[in-house]
Amino acid sequence: MAGIGFELKKILKxxxxxxxxxxxxxxxxxxxxxWLMSIICLAILGMYHGSGRGLIEHEIFRxxxxxxxxxxxxxxxxxxxxxxxxxADRFYEKDTQNTLSTFLTxxxxxxxxxxLFSTLCYSFFEISFLHKFCGVVLFLVVDMIWLSMIFxxxxxxxxxxxxxxxxGSLLSIIxxxxxxxxxxxxxxxxxxxxxxxxxxxxxxxxxLKEFPGSGLWDWGFIVYxxxxxxxxxxxxxxxxxxxxxxxxxxxxxxxxxxxxxxxTNDIYEAPIFFSYITxxxxxxxxxxxxxxxxxxxxxxxxxKIMGKWNMAGILMEKDKMIEALRNSMKDVFVIQGSVTVICxxxxxxxAKAAGLNALQVPLFKIALVGSFLQVLLALTIxxxxxxxxxxxxxxxxxxxxxxxxxxxxxxxxxxxxFYGYGYTFSxxxxxxxxxxxxxxxxxxxxxxxxARQPVV
Amino acid sequence: xxxxxxMLEGTYPFVSGGVSTWVHHLVKALPELLFTGxxxxxxxxxxxxxxxxxxxxxxxxxxxxxxxxxxxxxxxxKQKKRSRQIELLRAFHQGIKGxxxxxxxxxxxxxxxxxxxxxxxxxxxxGKDAWDLLLEFYGPEKNRESFIDYFWTFRFTHLPxxxxxxxxxxxxxxxxxxxxxxAGILGAEAKDLYGxxxxxxxxxxxxxxxxxxxxxxEWVYVADADQIKLKKELGxxxxxxxxxxxxxxxxxxxxxxxxxxxYEGNRELELAGxxxxxxxxxxxxxxDINRFSSLKPVDSGDEWDEKGAFNVGFxxxxxxxxxxxxxxxxxxxxxxxxxxxxxxxxxxxxxxxEYYQECLELMDVLRLQNHLEFTGKVNVMDYYPRLHLxxxxxxxxxxxxxxLEANCAGIPVVASDVGACRELLEGRTEQDRALGPSGIxxxxxxxxxxxxxxxxxxxxxxxxxxxxxSGRKRVEKFYRESDLxxxxxxxxxELMGGETSGxxxxxxxxxx
Numbered sequence: 001m002a003g004i005g006f007e008l009k010k011i012l013k014x015x016x017x018x019x020x021x022x023x024x025x026x027x028x029x030x031x032x033x034x035w036l037m038s039i040i041c042l043a044i045l046g047m048y049h050g051s052g053r054g055l056i057e058h059e060i061f062r063x064x065x066x067x068x069x070x071x072x073x074x075x076x077x078x079x080x081x082x083x084x085x086x087x088a089d090r091f092y093e094k095d096t097q098n099t100l101s102t103f104l105t106x107x108x109x110x111x112x113x114x115x116l117f118s119t120l121c122y123s124f125f126e127i128s129f130l131h132k133f134c135g136v137v138l139f140l141v142v143d144m145i146w147l148s149m150i151f152x153x154x155x156x157x158x159x160x161x162x163x164x165x166x167x168g169s170l171l172s173i174i175x176x177x178x179x180x181x182x183x184x185x186x187x188x189x190x191x192x193x194x195x196x197x198x199x200x201x202x203x204x205x206x207x208l209k210e211f212p213g214s215g216l217w218d219w220g221f222i223v224y225x226x227x228x229x230x231x232x233x234x235x236x237x238x239x240x241x242x243x244x245x246x247x248x249x250x251x252x253x254x255x256x257x258x259x260x261x262x263x264t265n266d267i268y269e270a271p272i273f274f275s276y277i278t279x280x281x282x283x284x285x286x287x288x289x290x291x292x293x294x295x296x297x298x299x300x301x302x303x304k305i306m307g308k309w310n311m312a313g314i315l316m317e318k319d320k321m322i323e324a325l326r327n328s329m330k331d332v333f334v335i336q337g338s339v340t341v342i343c344x345x346x347x348x349x350x351a352k353a354a355g356l357n358a359l360q361v362p363l364f365k366i367a368l369v370g371s372f373l374q375v376l377l378a379l380t381i382x383x384x385x386x387x388x389x390x391x392x393x394x395x396x397x398x399x400x401x402x403x404x405x406x407x408x409x410x411x412x413x414x415x416x417x418f419y420g421y422g423y424t425f426s427x428x429x430x431x432x433x434x435x436x437x438x439x440x441x442x443x444x445x446x447x448x449x450x451a452r453q454p455v456v
Numbered sequence: 457x458x459x460x461x462x463m464l465e466g467t468y469p470f471v472s473g474g475v476s477t478w479v480h481h482l483v484k485a486l487p488e489l490l491f492t493g494x495x496x497x498x499x500x501x502x503x504x505x506x507x508x509x510x511x512x513x514x515x516x517x518x519x520x521x522x523x524x525x526x527x528x529x530x531x532x533x534k535q536k537k538r539s540r541q542i543e544l545l546r547a548f549h550q551g552i553k554g555x556x557x558x559x560x561x562x563x564x565x566x567x568x569x570x571x572x573x574x575x576x577x578x579x580x581x582x583g584k585d586a587w588d589l590l591l592e593f594y595g596p597e598k599n600r601e602s603f604i605d606y607f608w609t610f611r612f613t614h615l616p617x618x619x620x621x622x623x624x625x626x627x628x629x630x631x632x633x634x635x636x637x638x639a640g641i642l643g644a645e646a647k648d649l650y651g652x653x654x655x656x657x658x659x660x661x662x663x664x665x666x667x668x669x670x671x672x673x674e675w676v677y678v679a680d681a682d683q684i685k686l687k688k689e690l691g692x693x694x695x696x697x698x699x700x701x702x703x704x705x706x707x708x709x710x711x712x713x714x715x716x717x718x719y720e721g722n723r724e725l726e727l728a729g730x731x732x733x734x735x736x737x738x739x740x741x742x743x744d745i746n747r748f749s750s751l752k753p754v755d756s757g758d759e760w761d762e763k764g765a766f767n768v769g770f771x772x773x774x775x776x777x778x779x780x781x782x783x784x785x786x787x788x789x790x791x792x793x794x795x796x797x798x799x800x801x802x803x804x805x806x807x808x809x810e811y812y813q814e815c816l817e818l819m820d821v822l823r824l825q826n827h828l829e830f831t832g833k834v835n836v837m838d839y840y841p842r843l844h845l846x847x848x849x850x851x852x853x854x855x856x857x858x859x860l861e862a863n864c865a866g867i868p869v870v871a872s873d874v875g876a877c878r879e880l881l882e883g884r885t886e887q888d889r890a891l892g893p894s895g896i897x898x899x900x901x902x903x904x905x906x907x908x909x910x911x912x913x914x915x916x917x918x919x920x921x922x923x924x925x926s927g928r929k930r931v932e933k934f935y936r937e938s939d940l941x942x943x944x945x946x947x948x949x950e951l952m953g954g955e956t957s958g959x960x961x962x963x964x965x966x967x968x
Contacts (some may be wrong), residue, residue, distance in 0.1 A: 173810065305603070305604055306604065307604065308601065308602030308603075308604055308605060309602045310599055310600050310601060310602065310603055311591070311594060311596035311599065312596055312597070312599075312600075313601060315596065382638075444584075446591075447584060447587045450587070450607055451581075451582045451583075451584075451587060455525050455527060455581060455615060
């Protein structure tokens, strides 16, 4: 008898269509929490600065902290999404044996390159050796905090995170005051560092308790950098995009140098930072919203595909998923919109309470709109991640980065009544783009899901 | 240029069996022709050893691995051109529904990787146009079948075809495919691309064999399997697979210039499968008379051997289609009546290890250890002189050579009524039947009937002698291999249109 017929039995046992992409949501939410807390922390410390020499000392301290946050977020951003994806895949496969090794691998990478990078940068600064040393250590500690947060978000232990930050921030404020009063800049910094160190060790203790693991190096993780290079680029580009307008303003006309090379822009920075605080309700609400209705239908959609449903059934579930998504977006729009509108109405009062001057009120207003748009952008990106649409997210992140840098630069040339418009319009452009992509991709979701399946 | 290019699917020279042996003998018998061949195998992930030494006039064997897909993105094509291609594919598939395949030649360029513009497989798997076409074929509005299975069925029915049609085919004067199926459309493609004649020889009817396989397969998803059994109806995905193989068969029949098969029953099946009756002829397989006729003395009375036992042979691979289990059950019945019968199952046991294991277990349960042995792959020539009888219990056969060999050696045969077995044992034509039976035909999967046949022959010395003699005469007269190979030679010559063969030219040069 001639003929092969088919011996496809083995080939036909195909694997998973998609692993659980919720991790990106948690990672995003969890990392925005501490960032907001740090702003509050800085604000409180800032309220009690003195004048004259005390003021300069405080400004140097404040710049150190802001630089540390800015560059550590961008720096950790390089591996943030890759780690998130790696952990999501491992957890999906119920393989948690090596989580600690992964953590150690990341730590080694961060500490090595972080120390190298920060030492190199600080060597150009005209500040005391002790200050430089504290700056490097603070950079490394904050890096490690971000890293720990990624791992803790994977096990969804939000309580530990809140306690660790509350405890650490409290210590930062108290120790900052005490030491700052007696020792000046270095004192502020050391006090602050102490608090951050407490936060880190708190998180670390929690991690060590949770994760087993032996071995220092996890090669499986290193491979992910090659496989998911796009995530690496997204993490870097998006975090840089968030900061790039501030950086542009650090060197814009009207900015000043506190000591080389700490630069600040008195008009621009503070209103932007304060406007960020208004997005807290959205983040909390979105988590709950997405977790309940959208996620259920999202799982249902893939479940019906895998569960051998016919196309009509799959499309019905898809409609429900889109409906849920639309509702979540609508809720966010309404609630965050109301918050923003209220803030806009009371902007002068809020500005005053936050210690902003009258000139900064228009900037604060436009920044409120910008923050509103930025949070919508972040949420749209998270939804794109749910469908594993990495390339489109890379495009959006790049557009956000380039438009924010370009438009912000443009506004620095146009004069101060335009400050903040660059950032806000950049958020708007990126949001519209992300939203159009999301709509297009969801329309073609079946094609995207199936065509992505490899043949062998 | 080669004289003959053989299209071989899952057979010569990597898989032993009737077809492979036939090919081997045909090539060896026609040294004046230069052969080449394309062998289609499932995957390179398994190891394939050559089971035959290629004769000198068989050169440059190519292997195509059906399930090893290499899809590379092709050049970007203008949307207008792509739409035309998709339109053609749509029309081709609509033709399939009405069993019309006239567009086959038109879609062939899509698979020629040398024609970059038209090359389509990558887009057919990953492209948006192809996805829309797939959805259209699925029919989302009415179709209640599992979509994910439809999707994978689509991929796994099409990928092997893309692979086969993308093969680089050597130039030859005649293309000769030894089955329909994938090898068949490869032959059809060769004919359409190079305008050379295509010859089809079908031993077993490929489409029928696939249908049996699919109906029995458990891995093709069937919604609500119990219900299906009650209604005796195939699942939607089984139907898709069957339609695929049916189409491959019809395309081959349509494109072939001449179709040969081994016996009358097969010819009818081919006609039912869409072959034009004017193109289908019977050329049976033959045997090398000299190899077998003198293994045993012609007037041997065939008493028990020196150990006081009868020896009964079974020649065939230990696989389900040979139904070795029925043989084992028959052996049990025989052993109760004639305790001194020893059975030898001669054939490779490694092709389907699971089935072999099941047979061993059954042998254990029936306590046949003293009555039967699995010899593995052996040279049957060593066994024939000692055999009193040969048994065949296959569920499906074409024209089993072992019957001819055994008859030629003067050994009667008990065989199930499949394929050409009855023709071989009782005679095909009037003249043939007059020679008398050379064995007993039994029902398929009938242990009792098989055992009775065995007992009848073994316990009647005169009958054995008569049957042995009829068998010898029949084979000599109608199944002489050299005669039949010459028939193929004249067919090749005729199709080549009197051209001198390349091989003769080479030989000519050598002589100079």
